[in-house]
Amino acid sequence: MVSTQSRIxxxxxxxxxxLKEAAFNHxxxxxxxxxxxxxxxxxxxxxxGEIGLAVGEGGNVWFLSVGHPGVAAELNAxxxxxxxxxxxxxxxxxxxxxxxxxxxRTYVLSSTLPTLxxxxxxxxxxxxxxxxxxxxxxxxxxxxxxRRALLGYWNSRCPLTGISEPELLRASHIVPWAVCESDAERxxxxxxxxxxxxxxxxxxxGLVSFSETGQALFKPQLGVEALIALRHRDxxxxxxxxxxRRYLCWHRRRYSFD
Numbered sequence: 001m002v003s004t005q006s007r008i009x010x011x012x013x014x015x016x017x018x019l020k021e022a023a024f025n026h027x028x029x030x031x032x033x034x035x036x037x038x039x040x041x042x043x044x045x046x047x048x049g050e051i052g053l054a055v056g057e058g059g060n061v062w063f064l065s066v067g068h069p070g071v072a073a074e075l076n077a078x079x080x081x082x083x084x085x086x087x088x089x090x091x092x093x094x095x096x097x098x099x100x101x102x103x104x105r106t107y108v109l110s111s112t113l114p115t116l117x118x119x120x121x122x123x124x125x126x127x128x129x130x131x132x133x134x135x136x137x138x139x140x141x142x143x144x145x146x147r148r149a150l151l152g153y154w155n156s157r158c159p160l161t162g163i164s165e166p167e168l169l170r171a172s173h174i175v176p177w178a179v180c181e182s183d184a185e186r187x188x189x190x191x192x193x194x195x196x197x198x199x200x201x202x203x204x205x206g207l208v209s210f211s212e213t214g215q216a217l218f219k220p221q222l223g224v225e226a227l228i229a230l231r232h233r234d235x236x237x238x239x240x241x242x243x244x245r246r247y248l249c250w251h252r253r254r255y256s257f258d
Contacts, residue, residue, distance in 0.1 A: 070113035170200035190243035206255030
């Protein structure tokens with residue numbers, strides 16, 4: 001971790017335009033003021049969280065600060081201190097391309113992490129009653145929202161196989177919809193993995209699971225052909241957060257992996 005102290009510079013006009021363009025192109029289209037060398041932006045729709053952009057050391061260093069606690073915890077970038085008051089973290093980049101990639105990921109995470117998918121779901125089902133047909137509609141709407149959130153969170157790609165064709169991807173609940181204790185759990189992006197269809201089937205049946213480190217686990221009754229289809233050797237570990245691990249602990253216990 002490196003320090004931003006005395007490194008933030010007054011932003012030259014040309015770089016100011018570039019920062020505004022970068023924010024605009026990645027979903028942060030509402031300017032929200034300027035202070036101490038930071039330009040602040042918000043989404044002009046309902047994506048939560050303010051961001052700040054700054055420049056240091058002759059325009060060769062770029063800074064991003066984020067106000068969304070989930071993004072602060074999950075954005076995979078070099079952190080820097082201190083960060084502006086009211087923000088949760090700041091990150092440093094050696095070139096503008098890396099900054100733009102981080103802005104894109106920040107917007108995606110802000111769109112998918114709790115509680116935005118839950119709020120959007122609640123708004124979508126607010127007018128539904130409690131008939132059987134309406135309950136089924138509620139489930140369908142919820143699963144559609146959950147799938148969209150997982151596609152964003154996992155960059156529309158199965159982390160195990162690399163498959164990115166949407167038709168071949170499934171939004172796999174770790175704790176199933178019917179078993180969840182609340183809509184907050186049902187719509188929690190950490191309660192899901194974006195898996196290729198055959199992996200989803202195996203996971204849903206309890207034939208595979210994942211360890212605390214994201215390593216794939218296989219039940220001994222799986223045949224050679226199934227293991228080959230699942231590419232059981234040389235798989236990358238699935239990147240997991242603490243919340244993923246909490247849900248996966250339930251899955252391993254449910255299917256006797258632990």
